[in-house]
Amino acid sequence: MKILISGAAGFIGYHLAKQLCQIKKFNVLGIDSINGYYSKKLKKKRVSLLNKNKNFFFKNINLNNKKSSKLQINKFKPDIIYHLAGQPGVLYSFKNPQSYYKNNVLATKNLVKIAKELNIKKFVFASSSSVYGDQKKFPIKENFKLNPKNPYAITKLKSEKIIKKKFIKTKIEFIIFRFFTVYGPFGRPDMFIHKFLNSIKKKNKIYLHNNGLNYRDFTYVNDVSKILKICLTKKLNGKIINISRCNPVRTDKLVEYILKLLKVKKANVVKIPPVKGEMLKTHGSNKKLNLFFGNIKFTEIKTGLKNTIRNFKSTGF
Ligand SMILES: NC(=O)c1ccc[n+]([C@@H]2O[C@H](COP(=O)([O-])OP(=O)(O)OC[C@H]3O[C@@H](n4cnc5c(N)ncnc54)[C@H](O)[C@@H]3O)[C@@H](O)[C@H]2O)c1
Numbered sequence: 001m002k003i004l005i006s007g008a009a010g011f012i013g014y015h016l017a018k019q020l021c022q023i024k025k026f027n028v029l030g031i032d033s034i035n036g037y038y039s040k041k042l043k044k045k046r047v048s049l050l051n052k053n054k055n056f057f058f059k060n061i062n063l064n065n066k067k068s069s070k071l072q073i074n075k076f077k078p079d080i081i082y083h084l085a086g087q088p089g090v091l092y093s094f095k096n097p098q099s100y101y102k103n104n105v106l107a108t109k110n111l112v113k114i115a116k117e118l119n120i121k122k123f124v125f126a127s128s129s130s131v132y133g134d135q136k137k138f139p140i141k142e143n144f145k146l147n148p149k150n151p152y153a154i155t156k157l158k159s160e161k162i163i164k165k166k167f168i169k170t171k172i173e174f175i176i177f178r179f180f181t182v183y184g185p186f187g188r189p190d191m192f193i194h195k196f197l198n199s200i201k202k203k204n205k206i207y208l209h210n211n212g213l214n215y216r217d218f219t220y221v222n223d224v225s226k227i228l229k230i231c232l233t234k235k236l237n238g239k240i241i242n243i244s245r246c247n248p249v250r251t252d253k254l255v256e257y258i259l260k261l262l263k264v265k266k267a268n269v270v271k272i273p274p275v276k277g278e279m280l281k282t283h284g285s286n287k288k289l290n291l292f293f294g295n296i297k298f299t300e301i302k303t304g305l306k307n308t309i310r311n312f313k314s315t316g317f
Contacts, residue, residue: 001232002027004078006063006111007085009034011188012126012179014046015225016082021053028055029076031069032085033062035103037092038189042317046186063107073114081115082228083108084126086156089190090277093152104155105162112166122173123163124231129180129217129244129282131157139285142178142240150277160240173237177228180244180284184221184304185311192216192251193305196258197312200267210274212252215281217244220299220307230293244284245298257302261309 003020007013008030017030030050034043050056057076063069063085087093087103108125115123132140133147148154160176167174187194199206224243249257259267274280290296311317 001025001080002029002076002078003080003082004029004031004073004076005082005084006031007083007126008032008050008058009043009047010084011186012182012221012224013082013084014050014186015184015221016084016228017050017056019225019229021050021056024055026055028053028057029078030056030058031061031063031072032058034060037087037089037099042186042189045315045317063110064102066110069110070114074118077118078120080122080124080232081111081120082124082126083111086126088152088188090130090150090152091275092190093150094277097151100151100155105158108159108162112162115172116166116170120172122175122232123167124228125159125163125174125176127160127176127178127240128153128156129178129242129284130279131160131178132279134279134281138281138283139244139246140242140283141285142242142288149279164238168238173235175231175236176240178240178242178284179224180217180219180242180282182219182221182224183308185308186315186317187221187308192254193258193308194312196255196267197309200262200264203268205268205270208251208255208269208271209278210251210280211271212250212255214251214278215248215283216251216254217246217248217282217284218254218301218304219243219245220304223296223298227289227293227296234292236292239292241289241292242284242286243289244282244286246284246286247298247301248281248283249301257305258309261302261305
């Protein structure tokens with residue numbers, strides 16, 4: 001089976017590729033533009049680790065470039081596409097909304113078109129909990145009214161709509177997963193956990209938005225990549241499914257856990273008011289996920305943090 005992963009130099013794409021390469025009969029092509037939104041060194045490190053697998057291939061492709069993307073992907077002829085490439089980050093989306101339109105909406109449009117022309121079997125898309133915005137009821141179910149409150153969320157929702165519209169009348173199976181705050185080894189340096197680890201290392205200030213009272217449904221990356229792998233064997237056409245641990249943690253508690261694991265007594269933590277466009281609480285229902293995938297045993301936050309910190313100490317990422 002030939003599998004294409006877009007965003008393979010990215011955090012989740014890397015873990016998924018690693019997971020899929022364990023199956024020797026799979027051929028995995030990872031594509032990524034290796035953009036400079038965060039450390040290119042980290043992205044290249046992930047690719048170099050993946051390149052150790054005989055069944056992994058990498059191509060530097062920007063999905064905004066329709067012609068060359070088509071040419072390269074047509075050569076590989078994938079059966080399955082995992083579309084994880086994109087421009088993430090909530091706060092940066094107010095500063096540079098154009099990048100979100102290009103790398104989320106246009107990139108998705110281009111890849112969907114290529115997938116249709118190649119008549120692939122399955123298209124799996126990484127959407128985000130941010131499409132829900134602030135909700136009053138928890139845990140958040142997939143059928144709740146959507147309320148995107150920043151350009152990132154708007155472009156993820158737009159991408160979902162493109163996928164639905166373009167695949168609905170075809171034989172291509174499509175599945176949309178909405179991820180909730182994914183963390184783990186080689187995690188994104190723009191997200192809280194790695195930002196915090198880097199700030200401690202460099203003795204810099206770290207800002208706790210909403211005075212540390214935001215809740216996030218932290219979900220360990222290996223759980224996510226395992227679910228994405230199992231999805232190969234499931235018939236889930238047209239389904240939208242949350243991937244969440246359904247057990248949110250308050251940011252100030254998370255800070256305590258991390259300091260304890262690091263055996264550090266104090267950090268330069270500065271509490272600040274809520275930040276525009278950020279959700280106050282993410283807490284996703286995983287009832288639908290468990291219904292289709294059997295009861296998933298999610299990794300405990302402290303175990304996930306321990307693994308993340310161990311990797312940070314040994315690799316610097
Ligand atoms: N990490 C999370 O908590 C989280 C939560 C919800 C949704 N998601 C979604 O999951 C996906 C993966 O997230 P991640 O955390 O691994 O992010 P990431 O930024 O680490 O990975 C995305 C990768 O896509 C690449 N990319 C961007 N635009 C591209 C383009 N035009 N062509 C080719 N490659 C391009 C980037 O270089 C990057 O390596 C993203 O679509 C993100 O929106 C992530």
